[in-house]
Amino acid sequence: MVNIGFIGAGNMGTAIMKGISTSSLGKDVKLSAFDPSTEKVKALEEYGVTPCSSEKEIMENSKYVFLAVKPQIIEGVLEAISAYTTKDTVIISIAAGIGDEFIAKKTIPDAKVILVMPNTPLLLGEGASALSRNDKVSDEEFDVVLNIFRICGKAAVIPKDKMKEIIAINGSSPAFIYLFAKGFIDYAASVGIDSKAAEELFTQSLIGSAKMITDSGNTIDDLIKMVSSPGGTTLAGLERLYEGNLTDVVKNCCESCTKRAYELSK
Ligand SMILES: NC(=O)C1=CN([C@@H]2O[C@H](COP(=O)(O)OP(=O)(O)OC[C@H]3O[C@@H](n4cnc5c(N)ncnc54)[C@H](OP(=O)(O)O)[C@@H]3O)[C@@H](O)[C@H]2O)C=CC1
Numbered sequence: 001m002v003n004i005g006f007i008g009a010g011n012m013g014t015a016i017m018k019g020i021s022t023s024s025l026g027k028d029v030k031l032s033a034f035d036p037s038t039e040k041v042k043a044l045e046e047y048g049v050t051p052c053s054s055e056k057e058i059m060e061n062s063k064y065v066f067l068a069v070k071p072q073i074i075e076g077v078l079e080a081i082s083a084y085t086t087k088d089t090v091i092i093s094i095a096a097g098i099g100d101e102f103i104a105k106k107t108i109p110d111a112k113v114i115l116v117m118p119n120t121p122l123l124l125g126e127g128a129s130a131l132s133r134n135d136k137v138s139d140e141e142f143d144v145v146l147n148i149f150r151i152c153g154k155a156a157v158i159p160k161d162k163m164k165e166i167i168a169i170n171g172s173s174p175a176f177i178y179l180f181a182k183g184f185i186d187y188a189a190s191v192g193i194d195s196k197a198a199e200e201l202f203t204q205s206l207i208g209s210a211k212m213i214t215d216s217g218n219t220i221d222d223l224i225k226m227v228s229s230p231g232g233t234t235l236a237g238l239e240r241l242y243e244g245n246l247t248d249v250v251k252n253c254c255e256s257c258t259k260r261a262y263e264l265s266k
């Protein structure tokens with residue numbers, strides 16, 4: 001039995017716990033959680049999560065400890081767990097911008113640290129998570145955590161010095177994609193198309209287009225060409241997007257996201 005504790009049971013903590021408990025891993029894992037909002041943890045009891053009343057209780061009962069709290073309060077949480085962190089504890093942080101060195105500095109110098117940047121589609125088993133580790137974590141320990149995120153969607157191992165840059169690509173990108181979707185659905189409403197029908201058609205276009213990128217064997221430029229009939233509607237629309245420098249706007253958005261991650265880093 002693997003003991004996994006969660007400090008923080010908000011959006012992401014809850015999504016990961018539900019993902020673990022509803023997967024094939026559920027029966028091999030004992031989950032426990034602490035969150036000052038006790039009702040959030042209580043709601044997880046039906047997923048087999050044991051409520052704990054302090055960080056200390058989580059630390060004393062868990063080999064793997066997830067820190068699923070906001071970056072702004074993580075320093076206080078690390079101070080609260082430092083006395084209970086052992087050379088065996090594996091600390092898994094999902095906090096944007098927070099590095100492994102800061103976690104070791106605030107707990108113990110030899111702390112085993114895994115950094116994960118997940119995303120909310122993990123709630124539906126369609127997550128995309130980036131993982132990295134420091135050199136104190138064994139292959140076996142890393143595999144346990146990697147497996148959790150593979151079961152909750154797709155997971156990729158990246159260098160730990162790219163954990164801030166990746167946030168724009170998978171952690172925050174769902175929000176950027178939702179905003180893009182909103183533009184299409186709002187347009188449909190403005191020309192009298194039923195919003196439900198527009199949502200169904202646009203979201204299926206998102207899913208289908210994503211599959212074309214991953215499965216068709218064509219490059220993104222080729223795929224754009226396949227849609228764009230000479231003198232047709234797509235080119236008329238694309239002209240406006242090129243004029244508005246959409247790819248530059250996206251690049252600015254990603255840069256701003258990364259800049260904020262560095263500001264949050266300690
Ligand atoms: N949301 C997302 O899409 C993603 C978030 N992340 C990262 O995940 C982390 C959590 O984000 P998210 O789940 O959205 O945030 P939430 O605010 O939903 O969750 C954080 C939870 O931690 C609780 N909390 C506050 N203080 C403590 C404490 N001392 N001990 C235990 N729990 C505490 C909060 O309670 P209360 O609300 O009462 O303060 C809240 O329930 C962040 O660091 C974020 O960067 C990473 C990838 C994606």
Ligand SMILES: O=C(O)[C@@H]1CCC=N1
Nearest residue numbers: 096167170171172173
């Ligand atoms: O907005 C945030 O800071 C977090 C990290 C990635 C997604 N949400």
